[in-house]
Amino acid sequence: MKRLRFTFAAGLATVTGLTIIAHTQNPPAPAVDRVGFPAGYQNWTLLYTFDRPDNKQVRIIYGNVLAASVVRGGEFDYPQGSILVMETWPTVKDDQGNPVLDASGRFTKNGDTYAGTVFVMRKGPGLGVDYGPNRNGDWAYTAYHTDGTIQTPPQSSFTCAMCHLQVGTGTDFVFHNMLRTNGASGAVPSGVILNYTFVPGNSTLQPGQNFTLYNEDVLTHTFVLDDKSVDSGAITPGASFAFSLSNPGTYTYHCSIHPAMKGSITVAAPQNSSNNQ
Secondary structure, eight states: OOOOOOOOOEEEEEETTEEEEEEOOOOOOOSSOOSOOOTTGGGSEEEEEEEETTTTEEEEEEEOHHHHTOOTTOTTOOOTTOEEEEEEEEBOBOTTSOBOBOTTSOBOBSOSSOOSOEEEEEEOTTTTGGGGGGOOTTEEEEEEOTTSOBSSOGGGTHHHHHHHHTTSOSSSOOTTTHHHHHTOOOSOOSEEEETTEEESSEEEEOTTOEEEEEEOSSSOBOOEETTSSOBOOOBOTTOEEEEEOOSOEEEEEEOSSSTTOEEEEEEOOOOOSSOOO
16 A cells, blocks of 8 residues: 555636636545554554665554455455555664664564554445445455544545556455465565576675575476586565575576576675785
8 A cells, every 4th residue: 555645736727807716626536434443453464564675664564353364365355354464664774874784684673662654445345336446356455543543534535446456457456465465475576587597697796695586477386406406496476585694605596397597606705804914
């Protein structure tokens, strides 16, 4: 869900010497809150954590029992009564403004207590009808402050509906839900598998740097170093695999299912922090 925003656009038109102020209509949306703040949501199932590199956020998604019941193959058929909650956390950054990574190569949350906007989406019979042509099945959206008060009027939640609709399903699209159902990490990708190809085919890492590989192809692949020191096992479509290498050198790898798929990783020699005389 994008941050909700309520805007009006005004235009001026002159008709027979009279100036008329015309206000464009906002897209349809509920007139009242039809979602409700889910107190205690942080005790629900943590569905997935997503590192978003463009705005340098950590996004944490919780689901109630019904939302958490969705499994692979059911991503577009959430049960009525499903509720999902998104927290958007700032991250710890270095002097260059880049997110500081933890030992697993993930963004580091800045703070221990959430103080941002609580974005909530609820599915229920007829909840989506008020969005008119931007309806996403039976989903409704609202953004709250952490104390449960509404941050943005429900009349503005059309922006959420429009954002979800642009993905093209028009029904139960939940951003990044397949991270959970496919077993992917949500880390920023270091590489992908697509069309029987490792992209990029050649990478350079620092010693101990994490490498996260996502399978964006339509069938299962593997990642195996030729010396057999790293073997991912099956990486199903949509899943990811992460590893790190400590010793400098060049490592070649392949897919054990499709041996013509190959690539290499160069681990750079450690840089000296000072010059020895």
